[in-house]
Amino acid sequence: MQDTLGAFVPGAILRRPPHRSGPLSGLSFAVKDLFDVAGDVTGCGNPDWAASHDAPETDAWAVDVLRRAGAALTGKTITDEISLGLLGINKFDGTPLNPRAPDRVPGGSSSGSASAVAGGLVDVALGTDSGGSVRTPASFCGIYGLRPTHGRISVAGLMAQAPTFDTVGYFARDALTFGRVGGVLLGEQLADALHPEIVIASDCFALADEPVRLALEPVIERLRKAVPTTAAALAKGELLEWGRHQRILQKSEFHATFRDWIDRVNPRFSSEVAGAFADDGRIAAQDLAAAKGFREVASKRLDDVLDGRRMLCLPTSPILPIARDARLSEMRAAVHRIVDLTCIAGLTGLPQVNLPVATSGPIPVGLSLIGWRGGDASLLAAAQTLAKEFSIGLYEELS
Amino acid sequence: MQDTLGAFVPGAILRRPPHRSGPLSGLSFAVKDLFDVAGDVTGCGNPDWAASHDAPETDAWAVDVLRRAGAALTGKTITDEISLGLLGINKFDGTPLNPRAPDRVPGGSSSGSASAVAGGLVDVALGTDSGGSVRTPASFCGIYGLRPTHGRISVAGLMAQAPTFDTVGYFARDALTFGRVGGVLLGEQLADALHPEIVIASDCFALADEPVRLALEPVIERLRKAVPTTAAALAKGELLEWGRHQRILQKSEFHATFRDWIDRVNPRFSSEVAGAFADDGRIAAQDLAAAKGFREVASKRLDDVLDGRRMLCLPTSPILPIARDARLSEMRAAVHRIVDLTCIAGLTGLPQVNLPVATSGPIPVGLSLIGWRGGDASLLAAAQTLAKEFSIGLYEELS
Numbered sequence: 001m002q003d004t005l006g007a008f009v010p011g012a013i014l015r016r017p018p019h020r021s022g023p024l025s026g027l028s029f030a031v032k033d034l035f036d037v038a039g040d041v042t043g044c045g046n047p048d049w050a051a052s053h054d055a056p057e058t059d060a061w062a063v064d065v066l067r068r069a070g071a072a073l074t075g076k077t078i079t080d081e082i083s084l085g086l087l088g089i090n091k092f093d094g095t096p097l098n099p100r101a102p103d104r105v106p107g108g109s110s111s112g113s114a115s116a117v118a119g120g121l122v123d124v125a126l127g128t129d130s131g132g133s134v135r136t137p138a139s140f141c142g143i144y145g146l147r148p149t150h151g152r153i154s155v156a157g158l159m160a161q162a163p164t165f166d167t168v169g170y171f172a173r174d175a176l177t178f179g180r181v182g183g184v185l186l187g188e189q190l191a192d193a194l195h196p197e198i199v200i201a202s203d204c205f206a207l208a209d210e211p212v213r214l215a216l217e218p219v220i221e222r223l224r225k226a227v228p229t230t231a232a233a234l235a236k237g238e239l240l241e242w243g244r245h246q247r248i249l250q251k252s253e254f255h256a257t258f259r260d261w262i263d264r265v266n267p268r269f270s271s272e273v274a275g276a277f278a279d280d281g282r283i284a285a286q287d288l289a290a291a292k293g294f295r296e297v298a299s300k301r302l303d304d305v306l307d308g309r310r311m312l313c314l315p316t317s318p319i320l321p322i323a324r325d326a327r328l329s330e331m332r333a334a335v336h337r338i339v340d341l342t343c344i345a346g347l348t349g350l351p352q353v354n355l356p357v358a359t360s361g362p363i364p365v366g367l368s369l370i371g372w373r374g375g376d377a378s379l380l381a382a383a384q385t386l387a388k389e390f391s392i393g394l395y396e397e398l399s
Numbered sequence: 400m401q402d403t404l405g406a407f408v409p410g411a412i413l414r415r416p417p418h419r420s421g422p423l424s425g426l427s428f429a430v431k432d433l434f435d436v437a438g439d440v441t442g443c444g445n446p447d448w449a450a451s452h453d454a455p456e457t458d459a460w461a462v463d464v465l466r467r468a469g470a471a472l473t474g475k476t477i478t479d480e481i482s483l484g485l486l487g488i489n490k491f492d493g494t495p496l497n498p499r500a501p502d503r504v505p506g507g508s509s510s511g512s513a514s515a516v517a518g519g520l521v522d523v524a525l526g527t528d529s530g531g532s533v534r535t536p537a538s539f540c541g542i543y544g545l546r547p548t549h550g551r552i553s554v555a556g557l558m559a560q561a562p563t564f565d566t567v568g569y570f571a572r573d574a575l576t577f578g579r580v581g582g583v584l585l586g587e588q589l590a591d592a593l594h595p596e597i598v599i600a601s602d603c604f605a606l607a608d609e610p611v612r613l614a615l616e617p618v619i620e621r622l623r624k625a626v627p628t629t630a631a632a633l634a635k636g637e638l639l640e641w642g643r644h645q646r647i648l649q650k651s652e653f654h655a656t657f658r659d660w661i662d663r664v665n666p667r668f669s670s671e672v673a674g675a676f677a678d679d680g681r682i683a684a685q686d687l688a689a690a691k692g693f694r695e696v697a698s699k700r701l702d703d704v705l706d707g708r709r710m711l712c713l714p715t716s717p718i719l720p721i722a723r724d725a726r727l728s729e730m731r732a733a734v735h736r737i738v739d740l741t742c743i744a745g746l747t748g749l750p751q752v753n754l755p756v757a758t759s760g761p762i763p764v765g766l767s768l769i770g771w772r773g774g775d776a777s778l779l780a781a782a783q784t785l786a787k788e789f790s791i792g793l794y795e796e797l798s
Contacts, residue, residue: 048490091447091667262670266727268490271665274673328665 001028001074001122005097007115009033009043013075018067024184025070027177030116030125032109033076033093034083035060036157044159045079045090045109048267060157062126062168062185069184074122077112081273082258083128083161085109086136086335086342087322091270095324100142101363104321107137110169114141117171124181125171130161131250132342134169138354139316139366144178144383144393145171148376150349153185162253165346174397175387182380193389194381195227196311196369203233204314204341212315215358215365219392223313226390232305234312234344242298243336245291246343248283255281272331299348306350306372311382314341316354316366344370351376353383355393367392400427400473400521404496406514408432408442412474421469422583426576429515429524431508432475432492433482434459435556443558444478444489444508447666459556461525461567461584468583473521476511480672481657482527482560484508485535485734485741486721490669494723499541500762503720506536509568513540516570523580524570529560530649531741533568537753538715538765543577543782543792544570547775549748552584561652564745573796574786581779592788593780594626595710595768602632603713603740611714614757614764618791622712625789631704633711633743641697642735644690645742647682654680671730698747705749705771710781713740715753715765743769750775752782754792766791 003013008030014037018025033043036056043050059067067073078093080086088111089095096115098106106115110127114137117125127134129147138145146169153168160166170185172178179190200220205213223229235242255277261267262277269277283291306312318341322334345352350373354366371379387393402412407429413436417424432442435455442449458466466472477492479485487510488494495514497505505514509526513536516524526533528546537544545568552567559565569584571577578589599619604612622628634641654676660666661676668676682690705711717740721733744751749772753765770778786792 089665091665263727266488266490266670266730268667268669269673270667271661271673271676274668274670274676277670277673278677328662331665 003121005099005115005119005121006094007077007096007112007119007121009076009078009093009112012040014040014073015075016067016073018070018072020068020070022068022070024066024181027071027123028074029066029071030074030077030113030122031063032079032113032127034079034128034159035063035126037063037073037076040076042159044082045093046081046267046269047092048265049082052261052265056157058157061154063157065185071124077116077125080109080111081269083109083130083133083159084254084273084276086132086338087331088137089272089331098141098321101321103324104363105140105324107140107321109133110137114138114143114171117173118143123172123177127169127171128158129167129169130165131246131346132338134171135316135342135352135354135368136338138171140321140364142356142364143171143173144175144356145169145354146182146380147345147352149351149374152351152374152376160257162250162257164253165250174394175384176396179380179384182376186377188377190377190384191381193385194378195385196382197309198223198227198229198313199305199310200229200231201234201312201314202231203235203239207239207340208315208318209320211320211360212318212365215360216315216367219357219367222390222392226386226392240340241294242347243340243343245294246339246347248287248291249295251276251281252283252288271328275332295347302348302350303373306370308372308375311379312370314368314370316368317341320360320363320365349373351379353379355383355386357393402520404498404514404518404520405493406476406495406511406518406520408475408477408492411439413439413472414474415466415472417469417471418466419469421467423465423580424469426470426522427473428465428470429473429476429512429521430462431478431512431526433478433527433558434462434525436462436472436475439475441558443481444492445480445666445668446491447664448481451660451664455556457556460553462556464584470523476515476524479508479510480668482508482529482532482558483653483672483675485531485737486730487536488671488730497540497720500720502723503762504539504723506539506720508532509536513537513542513570516572517542522571522576526568526570527557528566528568529564530645530745531737533570534715534741534751534753534767535737537570539720539763541755541763542570542572543574543755544568544753545581545775545779546744546751548750548773551750551773551775559656561649561656563652564649573793574783575795578779578783581776585776587776589776589783590780592784593777594784595781596708597622597626597628597712598704598709599628599630600633600711600713601630602634602638606638606739607714607717608719610719610759611717611764614759615714615766618756618766621789621791625785625791639739640693641746642739642742644693645738645746647686647690648694650680651682651687670727674731694746701747701749702772705769707771707774710778711769713743713767713769715767716740719759719762719764748772750778752778754782754785756792
């Protein structure tokens with residue numbers, strides 16, 4: 001494998017063999033440079049993080065599970081600095097190419113993992129998703145991606161960011177591989193077929209830019225013919241409140257995570273990332289309490305809707321990937337828009353898959369399904385069923 | 400010359416000969432990497448500045464003047480990133496050694512220039528001083544340093560920071576060399592001897608930490624015996640107001656200077672420097688107006704005191720140089736303290752020299768004289784006189 005996309009961390013093509021043969025034998029995988037791989041410093045996309053941390057002695061839980069299932073580790077992929085970012089721009093390690101839209105960002109923070117999978121450098125790649133870091137690059141690069149139920153896949157051996165948001169996710173190009181790997185990570189057999197009932201989140205679609213809505217419209221039409229659908233507003237007019245509370249809670253947590261390290265190390269950051277630490281991150285107690293209260297109510301509301309049969313359908317991102325050479329102000333505005341939708345699974349801890357189902361011109365546009373709490377295997381089975389039976393997404397890779 | 404101090408920008412030992420022989424023949428000089436040297440990118444201490452700017456075609460005015468006066472340019476010295484900093488810590492180019500206190504910071508932002516002069520790598524070095532960037536490293540490294548009257552020495556060919564504060568200054572180890580070079584930069588003959596009347600700024604001394612006060616006490620005693628002195632409070636109880644207004648005005652200006660570049664380039668900064676851009680830099684109109692009004696009143700008040708005979712005496716820095724491995728929070732507190740005194744010449748535009756006259760244990764402690772507006776040559780002549788006749792500072796280098 002030659003890293004023609006700049007997806008791997010320079011010097012981090014590690015080539016670790018499987019521990020034994022298993023259900024994933026023959027598959028190659030990459031891991032975001034937030035996952036420990038024994039003997040190699042976990043760089044987390046920032047040179048001052050790398051310089052202030054020792055190499056781990058053991059593989060992260062998820063890396064170990066894939067190697068025990070027969071998959072071979074190719075190496076470590078570029079992440080946005082300390083996982084803060086949704087665009088995939090990294091001024092230190094480089095910005096991986098979006099193979100489907102070379103003048104656009106790949107999405108992040110699991111940028112290199114998405115790029116490597118989309119460009120065919122590996123079959124599968126692990127990422128993490130706290131605020132949208134698997135879902136966004138999956139959508140931008142046109143591949144499958146899972147953010148699991150919070151707590152469902154172990155985060156042991158990973159850099160923490162915002163613990164009540166942090167999840168381990170992954171990418172694949174086709175629904176069959178996506179399901180195979182998911183079964184291993186979840187330790188669950190997937191159902192052969194699962195025909196979900198779909199609730200189309202009308203207000204989430206209304207929030208999306210026109211090219212996104214236009215690209216997804218024919219897919220929604222196909223969905224309507226394939227499975228039972230209803231349309232409903234998720235949030236009764238206050239959808240933007242969700243993002244506001246997500247930002248408060250996630251920021252409060254990642255400030256607590258990084259505060260002492262920043263004070264000790266005075267690390268370098270791109271201006272994009274430095275902006276996240278612009279103030280001291282201390283949130284007024286009543287704002288924090290309000291956000292936590294909102295989170296509880298929102299989780300309960302979605303648990304009532306997604307009751308073991310129904311799944312919620314929404315655009316993964318309300319915007320197309322922005323240009324690689326966008327200004328900082330455009331970058332910030334784009335991240336704000338993306339979080340307006342990724343916050344839904346983030347706040348509630350529910351599982352979400354990106355289905356690579358559409359394009360706007362040549363640019364990928366992803367559709368998402370949010371499943372019920374703990375229903376990760378069902379969500380993957382639904383994705384497989386939609387891809388296989390109704391050609392909504394690629395089922396099996398054509399090679 | 401071998402750069403044993405890490406004072407020069409990596410790869411920037413340029414060795415440009417004098418244009419002809421002249422009054423500075425035989426002297427070597429270095430320039431802060433904020434000054435244009437023809438054919439070499441002016442890096443300004445930040446890799447993203449260097450990468451987004453072309454090499455200049457001509458030398459900066461001050462570089463040209465020194466080369467025309469017979470001095471040889473050795474190379475370009477490390478600066479705090481885009482000149483923002485007073486400690487001399489640079490996470491990209493490295494932090495130059497303070498030859499007099501190797502476990503302490505050298506002071507900045509003209510860190511490499513001060514380090515190279517203090518350590519004997521060159522005879523003289525150019526720096527810039529907007530908020531204290533010549534005076535602080537001169538004090539910390541135990542050498543002479545001038546911040547001239549604002550506008551007195553041309554800033555042509557320099558990176559701008561905060562135009563109403565920006566000045567070109569320089570360093571030397573002894574008062575004789577200091578005067579020779581000053582005469583060339585000012586284009587003025589210095590008086591053979593000048594015995595100033597000294598006003599000791601009692602509130603500025605009261606602001607200093609005990610080691611600084613104790614180190615300077617015996618020097619003040621010698622001064623009292625050498626020249627007429629009086630003691631007076633500069634600010635009648637509101638000295639800390641000066642720093643507050645300086646910070647507002649300087650910040651407003653450097654934000655305006657860098658705003659578009661930051662938006663375009665998304666540059667990397669250490670967290671220390673990123674903190675300066677934490678908010679958008681837009682100051683409330685009434686705060687800006689109040690600061691400008693304060694500046695006018697303060698300038699007039701000092702013009703009344705420093706009337707062509709009297710000079711103001713104060714500690715250059717109220718604190719000793721902090722440890723090189725200090726935490727970010729200590730760094731920020733130190734910079735705040737330093738500006739409490741460097742703001743006086745900054746706000747008023749008056750010239751100030753650091754006299755290397757004392758130590759606390761092995762650590763240099765500088766004393767400052769602030770002269771009258773345009774009285775730069777007199778200030779240098781006074782420094783020479785005090786050093787030569789009264790052994791307050793080193794007059795001629797012992798080699």
